[in-house]
Structures are given as C-alpha cells and as structure tokens.
Amino acid sequence: MPVSRSRRILRRARTAGVAILVVLGLVVVGFLAWASTPMMGDRSAALTAWRDPAVSIHDAGNAVVMEPTGTPSGAGLVFVPGALVDPYAYLYKLSGAVAETGLTVVITKPTLNLAFFDQRPLSSFTAHAPEVTDWYVGGHSLGGVRACQLAQDPQVEGLILFGSYCANDLSGTDLRVLSIGGGRDGLSTPQKIQDARHLLPADAELVEIPGMNHGQFGDYGPQAGDRPATIDDATARRELTDALDAFLGPAPADAG
Secondary structure, eight states: OOHHHHHHHHHHHHHHHHHHHHHHHHHHHHHHHHHTSOBOOOHHHHHHHHTOTTEEEEEOSSEEEEEESSOOOSEEEEEEOOTTBOGGGGHHHHHHHHHHHOOEEEEEOOGGGOGGGOOOOTHHHHTTOTTOOEEEEEEETHHHHHHHHHTTSTTEEEEEEESOOOSSOOTTSOOEEEEEEETTOSSSOHHHHHHTGGGSOTTOEEEEETTOOGGGGSSSOOOTTOOOOSSOHHHHHHHHHHHHHHHHOOOOOOOO
16 A cells, blocks of 8 residues: 555544544533533522521531521432432422421432432431431432432432432332322432332322422422422412422421
8 A cells, every 4th residue: 555645644634533532522611511500499498497496507518408496307308410410409398307207308419410420328417417316318310329329328318309210120129118299290200100110118108289280399399391389389389388398297296
C-alpha cells in the first residue's frame, strides 16, 4: 500500500476517533446537566414544615433530617426521593407524620438526583439518628424501587412505598410493608401497584388515596404523564399522615 494512502487512512481514523470522543463528551455533559437540574420543591410548602413547632429540620450533608420536637416514637424512616426530585420537596408532606407519630425521617440526597446511582449503604443515613430503634425504608416513585432493594438490609424492620412498587421479590420476607397509592396517579397507577402486589409479603397493607396523583406525594409541581388531582395538597397531606399513623401508631405522650 502506498505510504500516502496509508497516511490518509490513518488521518481519517484519527478524525473519526476524535469525532466519536466529542459526541460521547457532549452526551455525558448533557446527561450531567439534566441530572443536575432537579424538579424543585414548592418553597412555601417547605417553609410551612420548617415553621412547624412540632418538627425539627436540619441538613446533614447527604440527607435532610426531620425529627419530632416532642417525644420520639423510636421509629425512623430513610426516605429516597423520586428521580430528579429535590429532597426538600417532601418536607411538607412528611412533616405531618413526624409531628403526629413521633417518626424520625431521613430524606436522602441521591447521587446525581437519581436513586439508582446511589450505592451508599443504608448505614450512611441511619447514622444521622442513632437513637432510632426501629428502622423503615421507603421512597417515592423510582426512589421506592431503590427502597425495595435497601429493604434487604438486616437493620430494616419494614418498607413504606409512596406511589411506587418493587422490582425485586420481597414476598418471602417478614418485613412490615405499607404501600400508599394515589387514585389519580398517572405513573405508578393503581393497576401497576396491583400487578406488583405478588412481590410483597402476603400481609402487606395497601392503601389507595382517592383523588391523589403522583406529584402530590411531594410538592414539586406538575409531572409529565401524571393525571390531574381531584384533592388539594392539604388533603393529600392529611391522608398520608393518617395512613402512616394507622401503620406506625400515634406519637407517645410527652413525659410529664
């Protein structure tokens, strides 16, 4: 083969290689930009939780921790947000359960805002509340799918799903399980939750909140593919709190 032809082929190969690297770089940059732009929470809703005298909230770096200012129940929930949803978007909806059941809630901050990329052990989050004696794990949407995987950790007593369902089989476990669905959820529809029911223990409790949609498990605005809700956010919060209260029990009375 003539030397000039060999050089042309080599140059073309180099050019093609550079072009491929550029395209891959753009894809990676685009993905990182997308993953770094979560659906932000409703500021007014979050502030309502911050101002609740029955709830104490602090940022722990890799998580946001909510604790009752009254007597804690000893139960704790590690909560995994849905894909690309700001962890602070869940403060208002979960704060009712903190105040009324004495539950401690640790809302994780997933890697790249996507639960599947977060491979940190559950202990990374339970360490923020060493006084908790009974740990539950749960999450919203894809965060719930990740929670189902974390539920196999030996320190976990139960699983709480919020508009979500499992992809792995937990039917043979002795976990306490509560699955809360929305009657107007257009993503984790009631039918999808029912179709995955066989992956949960036989005594799992399923609660459907009429009129509630997928986005109302948090406060981050409309979401593509969801259905319009027929209840307001305050009602959705009340129903969530009641479901968690019935499952976990009311907060213990303050000493004295």
